[in-house]
Amino acid sequence: MRSRELDPSVSPLDYYGYELRRAREGAGLTLAQLGSVVFCTGSLIGQIETAAKVPQRDFSERLDAALGTDGLFSRLVGLVLRSQLPGWFQAFAELEANATYISAYQCQLVYGLLQTEAYARAVLSVEQAERLDEMVAARLERQRVLKREQPPVLWVVLDEAVLYREIGGREVMRDQLANPLGLSGKPWVELQVLPFSAGQHTGLMGSFTLLRFDDHPDLHYSESYDAGHMTANPQLIRGRSVGYARLQAEALSPRESAALIARVMEERYGEQSGPDARAVA
Structure with a gap:
């Protein structure tokens, strides 16, 4: 042929x-x-x-x-x-790869740079089934930035709801929650959980990311259903930076967050035995 x-x-x-x-x-x-x-x-x-x-x-x-x-x-x-990434996301992925400081708030899912392959596959399978292997590979490729000799500082605040939203099944969730815990000893990664008890907070409008660079203006990124929105507007950056600082202040400390994640792993996604065994919410 x-x-x-x-x-x-x-x-x-x-x-x-x-x-x-x-x-x-x-x-x-x-x-x-x-x-x-x-x-x-x-x-x-x-x-x-x-x-x-x-x-x-x-x-x-x-x-x-x-x-x-x-x-x-x-x-x-x-x-x-x-x-292979969606066209509207490619520009952000390139900027993310060149950032020196990444601050992310996620209200529904684990941040992409911390997702395991199985978790990413479950998330992407919802609307990318026909190109699933390519999309998963592209997401894992983004994570190579964390393996650099000088990776960016990554600070992630997760809403507590993320821990309880079962993506891909209990085993996938158990492995996913263990993944950021494995990075907790690295000085360039910090993870906090915003507890339900925080009530109303500055992240109620949805997930967002702030990128900081050595020689470029800071950048704010958020998503709608099928598009990404980036801006370097100083006033918006200032407001969202203050909002992110408030989220950090209202969230559990990194140590308390790790303890909560470990508890959820055990109680909700731990090994169960017996015909009537259920994960505890």
């Missing part, structure tokens, strides 16, 4: 496929031969070469090792995965 010719200028995905075919043919390998080296089928190689399939990071790293491409595909895959 004749393979489709790609225009590498169309998209990062097309550019990746174009370079993969060029590197494979330069190495004198068939699709099947390269597939056997990187532990996948030749069909998958062909789909990626024709931009019919989105490559993953581990696949890209194996390609670089097999083809001796000096990290080319490991670098390209970040662009490819970011391009």
